[in-house]
Amino acid sequence: MSGPLAHLRVVEASTVMPGAMAAMLLADHGADVVKVEPLGGTFFAHDLTRKGWDRGKRSVEFDIAAEPEKLRGLLKGADIIIHSLSDAEAGALGLDAASLERDFPSLVSCALTAYSRNTPLAGRPYGESLAAARLGTMVDKGSSHRPGPMYLGHPALHYGQAFLATISALAAVRARRSIGTGQEVEASLLDAFLAQSPMNHWWQEDGISYIKKGDSGALDRFGNVRLVTGMFECGDGKFLQVHTGSGGFKPAFDILGFGDRIQAVKGPEMAVPLTEDEYQIARVEIFDAFRKKSRAEWIELFQAADVAALPVLEPGEILLDEQVEFAKMRIALPDKDFGTIHQAAPAIRFADTPCATPKPAPEIGADNDALADLSRRTAPTFPKVRDIDRPLEGVRVVDFSSFFAVGFGGRLLNDLGADVIKVETPGGDQMRPLPDVFDAANRGKRDVVLDLKTPEGLEAARRLVATADVVTHNLRPGKADKLGIGFEALKAINPKLIYLYLPGYGSRGPKSLLKSFAPLVSGWVGLLYETGGKGNTPNRSAFGNEDYNNGFLAAVAVMMALENRDQKGGAAEYVECPQLHSSLWTTSEHFLDADMKPVYGLRADAEQQGFNALDRIYRTKDGWVCVSCRADDRFAALARAIGRPDLVERYPTVRDRDGADAELRALLDGWFAARGKEEAFATLDAAGAPAEIVCETLWIDDALWFDWLLDSNRVIENFQSMYGHVREYGLFNQLSRTPGRAAGPAPRLGEHTRALLAEVGYGDAEIDDLLARRIAIQPADVTGRIASKVNA
Numbered sequence: 001m002s003g004p005l006a007h008l009r010v011v012e013a014s015t016v017m018p019g020a021m022a023a024m025l026l027a028d029h030g031a032d033v034v035k036v037e038p039l040g041g042t043f044f045a046h047d048l049t050r051k052g053w054d055r056g057k058r059s060v061e062f063d064i065a066a067e068p069e070k071l072r073g074l075l076k077g078a079d080i081i082i083h084s085l086s087d088a089e090a091g092a093l094g095l096d097a098a099s100l101e102r103d104f105p106s107l108v109s110c111a112l113t114a115y116s117r118n119t120p121l122a123g124r125p126y127g128e129s130l131a132a133a134r135l136g137t138m139v140d141k142g143s144s145h146r147p148g149p150m151y152l153g154h155p156a157l158h159y160g161q162a163f164l165a166t167i168s169a170l171a172a173v174r175a176r177r178s179i180g181t182g183q184e185v186e187a188s189l190l191d192a193f194l195a196q197s198p199m200n201h202w203w204q205e206d207g208i209s210y211i212k213k214g215d216s217g218a219l220d221r222f223g224n225v226r227l228v229t230g231m232f233e234c235g236d237g238k239f240l241q242v243h244t245g246s247g248g249f250k251p252a253f254d255i256l257g258f259g260d261r262i263q264a265v266k267g268p269e270m271a272v273p274l275t276e277d278e279y280q281i282a283r284v285e286i287f288d289a290f291r292k293k294s295r296a297e298w299i300e301l302f303q304a305a306d307v308a309a310l311p312v313l314e315p316g317e318i319l320l321d322e323q324v325e326f327a328k329m330r331i332a333l334p335d336k337d338f339g340t341i342h343q344a345a346p347a348i349r350f351a352d353t354p355c356a357t358p359k360p361a362p363e364i365g366a367d368n369d370a371l372a373d374l375s376r377r378t379a380p381t382f383p384k385v386r387d388i389d390r391p392l393e394g395v396r397v398v399d400f401s402s403f404f405a406v407g408f409g410g411r412l413l414n415d416l417g418a419d420v421i422k423v424e425t426p427g428g429d430q431m432r433p434l435p436d437v438f439d440a441a442n443r444g445k446r447d448v449v450l451d452l453k454t455p456e457g458l459e460a461a462r463r464l465v466a467t468a469d470v471v472t473h474n475l476r477p478g479k480a481d482k483l484g485i486g487f488e489a490l491k492a493i494n495p496k497l498i499y500l501y502l503p504g505y506g507s508r509g510p511k512s513l514l515k516s517f518a519p520l521v522s523g524w525v526g527l528l529y530e531t532g533g534k535g536n537t538p539n540r541s542a543f544g545n546e547d548y549n550n551g552f553l554a555a556v557a558v559m560m561a562l563e564n565r566d567q568k569g570g571a572a573e574y575v576e577c578p579q580l581h582s583s584l585w586t587t588s589e590h591f592l593d594a595d596m597k598p599v600y601g602l603r604a605d606a607e608q609q610g611f612n613a614l615d616r617i618y619r620t621k622d623g624w625v626c627v628s629c630r631a632d633d634r635f636a637a638l639a640r641a642i643g644r645p646d647l648v649e650r651y652p653t654v655r656d657r658d659g660a661d662a663e664l665r666a667l668l669d670g671w672f673a674a675r676g677k678e679e680a681f682a683t684l685d686a687a688g689a690p691a692e693i694v695c696e697t698l699w700i701d702d703a704l705w706f707d708w709l710l711d712s713n714r715v716i717e718n719f720q721s722m723y724g725h726v727r728e729y730g731l732f733n734q735l736s737r738t739p740g741r742a743a744g745p746a747p748r749l750g751e752h753t754r755a756l757l758a759e760v761g762y763g764d765a766e767i768d769d770l771l772a773r774r775i776a777i778q779p780a781d782v783t784g785r786i787a788s789k790v791n792a
Contacts, residue, residue, distance in 0.1 A: 003030025056358030061365030077377025127628030136699030156544030160192030180384030315526030316598030390417025407441030409554025721745030
């Protein structure tokens with residue numbers, strides 16, 4: 001084994017997809033993952049997704065309820081177990097909290113649940129589509145092809161849950177080095193949804209937001225904000241996406257032929273609202289303008305003018321891109337069905353502890369004969385060093401990034417106890433004009449303003465770095481070195497530093513200098529075609545965003561690097577995780593065949609209603625109902641509920657049911673069409689067939705006022721933020737012994753400059769001098785509202 005987690009053993013005993021995803025992420029980066037599979041495998045064990053999600057693992061096959069001693073034998077040597085057991089099932093296996101503490105004191109137990117144990121929704125059945133239906137996610141992004149709610153198409157909640165599981169489990173692994181024991185952690189679909197929502201959903205007393213309420217994929221969603229980010233059809237019928245952030249608005253419209261009607265703005269463009277005529281151009285006339293040239297012509301023009309633009313591709317096509325080739329992010333694996341398949345390589349690059357190419361996914365039970373040997377490992381023990389309240393207590397992160405993705409990763413680390421210091425230039429992060437977005441990424445941090453282009457400002461930054469465990473940034477390739485904050489320069493002053501670089505495309509390569517913004521990379525790697533449905537043009541938007549995903553993976557990378565450093569004695573390391581890489585990882589279900597043709601691991605139907613007949617939303621007389629009934633027991637319950645118990649004998653296996661998908665879909669279409677949504681749901685629910693009524697309102701906005709979310713720290717309230725009274729989404733990670741805590745608003749520009757300079761040894765007179773010369777900035781008043789003109 002190689003990679004930063006090569007010393008860890010993970011037992012994957014989950015029967016839900018995010019368990020496979022999380023274990024894959026750990027296996028990709030060196031962990032020894034033993035997949036415990038039920039007899040015959042889970043309901044999705046024979047899907048094409050296995051080729052991605054189960055690569056690099058071992059597989060043993062047995063019934064854990066009938067042979068619990070086999071599972072317990074594996075747990076004696078495990079660092080982490082990932083499972084989807086109910087509390088009752090876990091208790092019967094001796095995996096309840098008391099038994100874990102007694103029998104496996106070093107073990108981190110990660111439970112994957114639907115809505116978390118400490119919520120009123122805890123009793124509802126598990127299912128990504130069920131959660132998306134109940135929580136209103138199916139109306140968050142509207143369909144380009146029909147009215148009404150839309151099946152997600154891309155498994156964004158599953159990937160989000162896998163990220164949270166990985167972050168929480170590795171945080172608990174780090175905590176045990178202090179407290180001496182493992183603990184229970186939990187990751188839920190609910191938290192995965194909340195974690196992918198704060199950018200677009202908050203409450204502010206005056207209703208300020210950069211985006212309009214309602215369908216966040218709507219064509220005019222940015223209203224009067226001087227920003228365009230969306231999908232456009234070009235003259236050749238192909239699609240692209242463009243993003244005008246970071247000074248690209250005026251240049252983009254110059255290229256599109258509107259230069260004489262669009263004003264030039266000094267300073268951050270988004271701080272100046274559109275005029276009436278500019279609104280007409282940016283929200284109406286722009287679509288006809290794009291039809292005047294081919295996609296290739298537009299992309300060449302935009303990229304030459306430093307405006308972010310990328311093609312919208314089908315899943316898998318990205319693996320043929322020149323940047324992917326350059327970075328060696330495409331790997332070839334032997335495959336029994338296709339001869340050879342081509343997948344994306346492990347997402348995070350560690351300079352000194354590189355990850356090996358994963359082995360192909362194993363057959364179910366491929367390692368049964370090795371079970372006895374696997375059970376001989378003894379888990380490491382850790383002496384108690386100190387009590388800590390949060391798992392990252394004592395970790396300091398100095399962040400030189402701007403915009404959302406890297407900042408969001410730091411916000412996750414901050415909630416888990418890290419001291420995250422945001423370093424800004426005198427002009428400030430270009431995202432500051434967007435209050436809800438800026439707050440979502442930077443809440444709870446400390447902020448210092450330094451002019452790094454001066455020797456004195458650079459020296460102050462270097463003093464901060466000397467006290468840090470981690471440095472993060474997303475500056476254009478080469479810029480950090482020019483500023484004096486490149487890896488080699490900072491390693492010289494801090495030989496234990498973890499240096500995490502998160503560019504758009506990579507530090508080198510043919511696309512490395514291009515701008516990268518969400519949601520362009522998501523469309524580039526295939527999400528819009530996934531969501532669009534089989535045979536359709538791409539959907540204009542998708543639930544699932546590379547900014548969140550890169551932030552999640554940034555937090556994972558920091559956890560891995562800290563664990564690797566502690567295990568190996570503390571040497572500095574350069575780590576790289578571009579947005580391209582995290583976006584490739586969150587499409588791991590797709591691949592290329594031996595002829596380099598895309599193969600969809602999952603694909604929504606043409607109606608945008610589901611992946612198949614048994615995981616789908618159905619239209620009733622007065623709304624929609626979702627079912628998630630692929631597994632044997634769920635299908636049997638569904639068959640009973642609709643009065644067709646004979647279907648169980650006719651289609652006894654998942655493969656049988658997949659082969660009869662059209663017949664089952666027609667049968668269920670008719671059954672639902674004859675009923676109202678309440679009647680249909682009540683009938684299914686009473687029979688134990690997992691179902692939910694599709695919520696057709698934005699639950700996510702209403703939920704900001706639910707007491708149970710406030711009480712569990714998932715929602716936080718600030719009365720004295722720089723935007724006044726706000727409510728926003730808070731903690732997403734759940735740990736039993738060292739829980740996280742979300743608190744505090746985003747910092748004002750330079751709010752903590754004086755305090756931070758004092759911490760690294762500057763005296764009052766020195767600080768006064770730096771402030772007087774504007775090398776450092778500290779606001780005169782850090783209370784009260786600031787002016788904000790940005791409102792969609």
